[in-house]
Amino acid sequence: MRWRGAAVAAICLGVLCAAPARAQSADGRTSGTPLSGPPAWATAWAGSVQGPYPVGNPSAQPDQSFAFPNPAEGARDQTLRLVLRPDMWGREARLRISNAFGTRPLTLDGVHAGLHLGGAALVPGTNRPVRFGGQDRVTVPPGGEAWSDPVALPFAADPDAALLAGRKLAVSLHVVGVSGPMTWHAKALxxxxxxxxxxGAHGTDEGEAAFPYSTASWFFLDAVDMAVSAPTPVVVAFGDSITDGTASTMNGDDRWPDVLSRRLHARLGNRVSVVNAGIGGNQVVGPAEYGPHKPFPGGPSALSRLDRDVIGLSGVASVIWLEGVNDFSRNGEATLEAVQAGMREGVARLRAGIPGVRVIGATLTSAKGSSSPAHGHPEQDEKRRGLNAFVRESGLFDGVVDFDAATLDPASGGLRPEMVPESTTGGKGDRLHPNRAGYLAMGSGIDLGVVLRGR
Structure with a gap:
C-alpha cells in the first residue's frame, strides 16, 4: 500500500508537536493522505471484554460509585476518556466498540481520539472526531460490535518517529442516554x-476539568487498529491474570507482554505489534455458560472468546497461550484431560481461522503456597505440572515458552521470593501472581525466534 504526500513529524525542542490539521472527509480520511486502495490494518491495542460491570477482577480500582452509581443503569449521559498505549502507530486508526454483554442498544456520539498528555488532558491540537459510516453517532445492538471509519492521526504523520514510541492514545466516548449493563475490561492497570x-458530551475538551472521576478499567472499547504500509506481524498474548498483569505496576506497562513488546520493537522498530488478550480469572474450558445474566468474574472461557479476542483481530501472526491455572483452582476444578482437550480444540480453531498462524504454548507458573483460598493446593500443582509436560512434549504447539523455568524457586516449588511482593500496592503478594521482577524475567526469557520465525 502507498501513501501519497510528504508526511513528516514535527519535533520541537524535544517535544512531539502535532502536524498541521488537514481537511477531513465524511469517512474520516484526510485529503492529504488518500490511499490507492483500502487500508491494510494491524491491531495495535486490545482489551478483551467481559461483563457486565462490576463483575470482574479489577486491580487498584478507585471507588466507582460516584461515576457509576447504579450498575444496572450503567453510564448515563456522560463521557468516558479511555487511556491506552498502542503498541505501534499508523497515520490512520480505527476503533472497535463492543456491546457484547449489554442488554440494551448502546448509543455513542462525540467519539474522539487524541494524544494523551497527562491525567485526563490531551496534547493540544491532536484531538480528532471519530465517525461511524460517515456519522458522528453509532448505535450498537446488544451482543454486537461496530468498527469506526478510519480517523487520521496528524501527530503520527511519521509513524516511525522515535518520540511516538510508548505514547498513549486517549479515546473519548459520550454515552447517549443510559447504557444499561456495561461491557468492560476490568483489569486495565x-x-x-x-x-x-x-x-453530557465532553469529547472535544482538551483539558481535564470535566473529568473528575478515575477508573482502572476500560469500557466499551476493545480494539484499536492502525493502518500499515509494510508487513506488520501482530503477536497476541492470550491468557488469564498473569497475562493481564495482576501484581505488576499500575500505569507502569511492565506486564510480561509489555517486556516482550519492547524487545521486539528494539529489533523491528514500528513493524511489529504485541497486544494483550488476558482476562483476570480466565479459564480454558470454564464456565460452561456466560452472559450478562450469568456472568463470572473470570470472563467467558478462552474457547468461547477465541473468535472475538484473537481470530477477529487484524494481522495476527503469532499467539502465545498461557492458561490453565484457574481451571485447576477451586473455582474451576477441571480435570487435566479436559484442559488438554480444550487446548487441542482451541489450537485447531486458531489454525483454521488464521491460516499460517504460529501458536506458542506457555508453561504455567507455580501457585504453590498461595494465600488465595482457591489456589495453592497440592492437586492444583499436580495438574499444573501435568499440563506443563503436555505443553512441552505433546507437539501440539509450534514452539514453547517456559515461564515455569523462568520463575520457579527450586527450593520451595513456588515463585522465587523476589517475584512475590505486589508491585503496585506494596503488599506482600499472593504467591500466585508474579510481580514486576517476575514479569521481567518472563518477558526477557522468551526466544524471539520462537515467537516470530525468521524475525
Missing part, C-alpha cells in the same frame, strides 16, 4: 477518566 453522570 491503566488510569482512565469519566465525567459525572448527566454531564
Amino acid at each position: 491503566q488510569t482512565s477518566y469519566a465525567t459525572a453522570p448527566g454531564a
